[in-house]
Amino acid sequence: MTDPKNPYLPEVATILETVQETHNIKTFRVRFDDEAKMAAFKFEPGQVGQLSAPGIGESTFVINSPPTRMDYLQFSVMRAGEVTTMLHGLNAGDKVGVRAPLGNAFPYEAMKGKDIVFVGGGIGMAPLRTLFLYMLDNRADYGKIRLLYGARSPLDMAFSAELPEWLSRKDVETTLTIDREAEGWEHRVGLIPNVLLEMAPAAKNCVAITCGPPIMIKFTLEALKKLGFEDEQIVTTLEKRMKCGIGICGRCNIGSSYVCVDGPVYTYAQLKALPNEL
C-alpha cells in the first residue's frame, strides 16, 4: 500500500508462504498486517511494488498474482544482486515492507474482445502471469488465448506447480519450450522466437504481450513483425534500476519517460518513439 501521505513508507506485511521456483527464483506470498488495508488494496495487472526487508534494502518487482485473487500478493524474486540475495533468505512468518501499487498497467481493457498471445522467457513470465491469470478469471472477455513460455531448461522453469493446470485447460493453448533437449521433457525444444514462428499466431485482432531477457525480446520482436504484428499490437514491460518508484529519484528515465510511473508497460510503438536507451 502506498501511503498517500508518505510514499516512501512501506506497509508492513508478513510472508505467508514461499515457493522455491528454481535454483535462483523464489516466490513470496505476502499479506499486509493491517487487514483493513489489505481489504482496501486495489491494483491493476502489470503494476509493480517495492518489496523490502528493512535493513536489507528495497527492490522493484511486479505483483505477479492477479487482482482477481486477493488472498495474497505474490512476488517472484530472481537472485541477481545484493538485495535479492538477502531476500532469498526470508521465509514464511518473516516481515517485509511493501510499497504498491506503482507504475502503469497492461492495457487489459483495450485488449477485450481480442485474441491474445503471451510470449514469456525465464523470469519474464512473472509479469505475464498476472495478466494471464486475470484473463483466465475473466475468460469471456477475451478471444483465443495462447501462452508460449520458455526457459533454458526444465529446472529453470518457474511456476512449475501451476503448469499442469495451464496445460490441461481447454480454454487456453499453452506451449512450453526449453533451449536444449532434456531427459523426460515432453514439450517443445527450441528458442522462443523460433517456436513462436512455428506456432504462427494470426496477427489479425490479436495482441502480443512479451517479456524476457533482452536477447529474447529482440528476436521475439523480429518474429512478431514477420508474423504481421503492427508495433501497436505488441506490448512489453521493462525493468530498470529503480529507487523511489514514484518518478523523482532520476535513474529509470528513458529521455523524458520515467519507467517507474510512465511504464513499466509500453507498446512497441511507444518504445520506438522514445530515445534509444534500453
Place this chain on the structure above:
Amino acid sequence: MAAVKFIASEKLPEWIKALAGTRRVLVPVEEGGGVVFRPYDPARKPVFGSDATAPPKAAVFPASQELFSYAYGKDAEDPGKTTLALTPKVEAEPTVVFGAKPCGARGFLIFDPVYVGKKFPDPYYIAAREATAFVTMACAAVENTCFCHWVGSGPADTAGSDVLLTPVAGGYLAEAVSDKGAALLEGPYFADGAAKVQEAEDVKAASRAALGEAPDIADAPAALLAAFDDMDFWRDQSDKCISCGACTYLCPTCYCFSITDEGVGNTGRRLRSWDACMHFQFTLEASGHNPRPTKAHRLKNRVGHKFSYYPTLHEGLIACCGCGRCVKSCPVSVDIREIVQNAVARAKG
C-alpha cells in the same frame, strides 16, 4: 509585502543574530578552502561578496536524511512471531538561508514540480521547503562562469527568494518578495529604503549588462534529442570527463537520490542520500546490464535532462539556474554551456 527597506552594513550582523535567536540561520562561511552554508556563528564572518562554492541545497534537501527507522521485535502474545515497526521521521527546522545568490534559491523552483507532484507529494521535501525562507543577495559583480541569463534568470532574480538584498552605498536595499520575507524585515535594524531604490536598480542593471547577450538556445530540447544516437558527438563532449560527480553535488538543481538501509542487529533506518548520474553504478542493474554504460551516455543524460527532458515535462522550465558551479568546479573544465551550444549548432548542420 511591498516593503522596501534599507539596512546599514553595520546593522546586518545584528539582524542576522536576531533571526538566529528563533530559528536556524545558514550563512556562507569559509571552510576547507571553499565557502559553504553553515549555521550562523557570531565568531565566523559570513562571506557575502562572491557566490558560495556549494549552494544552499542541503538546507532543504540534506545530503543524507532519514526516511524512517525500523525495529524488529518479538510478538508479546506469541514469541514465535516477529514484529516490525516503522517510524517515519518527517520534521523540519524553521530555517533562513541568508546571503545566497538568487540562483541558489532559484534551484528549488526546479525541485518543486517534481517533489510537490500531484500523485506522490514528497512529505520530507515539502516540510523542509515550507520551513525555509531565502534572503538572497543580488550580484553586484558577475563571474565569467555565470550564465543565469541563459536560463530565464538574472543577477537580481527574485524567483525563489523571500527577501532580495541589493548592495548599495553603506548597506543593502531589502525588498520583500513574499509574505514570508516581509515578516523577516521587522526590527530596529531597518530604515526606509525608498531613497535607495534607484541606486539598487542601477546595481542590478550593471550586473545584468556585464553578463552580455545570451545565445539563443530555444532549440536545445529538440537539438539534444536529435543528437541522442550520435555517440561520436557525445564521446567528443565527454572526453575530458572523469565521472567524479562534482558537477552534480554542487548543482542547485540536481535532485537525484539513492535509498539505502543501514542497521545493526534488529534496528536501523532507511536513508535517502544525494546520488550522481555521472557514476557508473547509478543505473547499473543487478544483471550486469547498464543502460548508460559509458561517461558519454551519462553526460548525455545529465545535459539532456536539464535542457531537454525536464523542460519538455515542465512547461519549458530549464532545469539549470546558470550558477556556473559545474563549470567553475569541474577538475577538467567540462563546460555545460559549450555542450548545449554544440548540440544546437550540430542540429543546425
